[in-house]
Amino acid sequence: MEWRCNNCRRKKRHFFKVLIGDFSDELRLPPDFTKHIQVKEESGNASLRVCGGRTWQVELRKVDNRLVFRKGWSNFVVGNGLRTGDFLVFKHDRVLHFIVRVFDASACEKRRLPAGDTCRNxxxxxxxxxxxxxxxxxxxxxxxxxxxxxxxxxxxxxxxxxxxxxxxxxxxxxxxxxxxxxxxxxxxxxxxxxxxxxxxxxxxxxxxxxxxxxxxxxxxxxxxxxxxxxxxxxxxxxxxxxxxxxxxxxxxxxxxxxxxxxxxxxxxxxxxx
Structure with missing residues (x-):
C-alpha cells in the first residue's frame, strides 16, 4: 500500500478521539485529518505506539472515503485497557506510524498496563x-x-x-x-x-x-x-x-x-x- 503525507510541513500532525459507542472492533479517523494522507491502495499496516510502551500493528483501511483502524485494533483496545469515555490523542509521527496517548475520565493520562494485566478481571x-x-x-x-x-x-x-x-x-x-x-x-x-x-x-x-x-x-x-x-x-x-x-x-x-x-x-x- 502506498501512502504519502500531503502536508509536508506536518501542520496537522495530531487528532483526538473520545471513545463512545462500540469501538471494540474499529476506529474511524476524523475526515479532516484523512485529507492530509494520500491513499493509493485500499489498506495497509499502521503502527500504534503508546508513549513509553509497546507498539501494535493495526490495519489502516479506506472505507467510504474514510480511514479506519480495523484488523489488530481490538488487540490495541484490550492491551491498553480502553474504556468508554477514554480520550485518545494520536500524533502522526511519520507515514503509517502514530504515537498514542491515553487519558481516562479523570482527565489524567492512564498508566501503562504491565504485561499480563491487560484484563483486570x-x-x-x-x-x-x-x-x-x-x-x-x-x-x-x-x-x-x-x-x-x-x-x-x-x-x-x-x-x-x-x-x-x-x-x-x-x-x-x-x-x-x-x-x-x-x-x-x-x-x-x-x-x-x-x-x-x-x-x-x-x-x-x-x-x-x-x-x-x-x-x-x-x-x-x-x-x-x-x-x-x-x-x-x-x-x-x-x-x-x-x-x-x-x-x-x-x-x-x-x-x-x-x-x-x-x-x-x-x-x-x-x-x-
Missing part, C-alpha cells in the same frame, strides 16, 4: 467438573483476598455442576462489567473447545434471553481471544457488577454459552438483581 477455568474441584478458599485477586458476600459468589460459582465444558469469571473491577466492550476467554478453554476462527455466538442469560456476541480469535497472530461486539449489552442488561461471578457453560446447538450469574451482594445467590 480474575479468572479460573475448568474443562469438566468431573476433573476435580477448585480450591476456592485460596482464590485472590489484585486487591487481596476475596471475603464476605463476594467470596460467597465465587464459592457458588465453583460449586456449580454441569456436564458441559465451562469456564468461570469473577469481576474485580466494575469497569469490566458496565464499561468494557470486551471479555477475554481463558486460553486453556480456547485450546480445547473454541479453537476455531472468529464468528458470532449466542449468550443465554439466566432468564433465557439470548444475546448475539462476536467471538474474536486472533491467537494465531499472538492476539486476543474473547467476546467483543455484544458483550457490553449483555453485561449492562444483566446488571453485572463488581463482585459478581459467572459460569459460562458451553453448548453446541445453537453454539454459544449459558451464563449463570452469582451475585456478589446477595450472598452468592444466582439470578436477577
Amino acid at each position: 480474575a479468572e479460573m477455568s475448568n474443562v469438566s467438573m468431573s476433573e476435580g474441584s477448585l480450591d476456592c478458599s485460596s482464590f485472590k485477586h489484585s486487591r487481596g483476598r476475596v471475603t464476605g458476600p463476594q467470596q460467597d459468589a465465587w464459592n457458588a460459582a465453583c460449586s456449580f455442576k454441569t456436564k458441559n465444558p465451562c469456564f468461570r469469571k469473577y469481576f474485580t473491577d466494575k469497569t469490566m462489567c458496565c464499561r468494557s466492550y470486551y471479555l477475554n476467554v481463558p486460553s486453556a478453554f480456547v485450546r480445547q473447545h473454541l479453537a476455531f476462527e472468529s464468528c458470532m455466538l449466542t449468550l443465554f442469560d439466566p432468564e433465557g434471553r439470548c444475546y448475539p456476541v462476536r467471538y474474536l480469535n486472533t491467537s494465531e497472530s499472538g492476539g486476543i481471544v474473547g467476546f467483543s461486539s455484544g458483550w457490553r449489552k449483555f453485561a449492562v442488561e444483566n446488571h453485572l457488577r463488581e463482585g459478581d461471578a459467572c459460569v459460562f457453560e458451553f453448548i453446541k446447538e445453537p453454539i454459544g454459552f449459558k451464563v449463570h450469574i452469582f451475585r456478589g451482594d446477595k450472598d452468592g445467590t444466582e439470578g436477577e438483581r
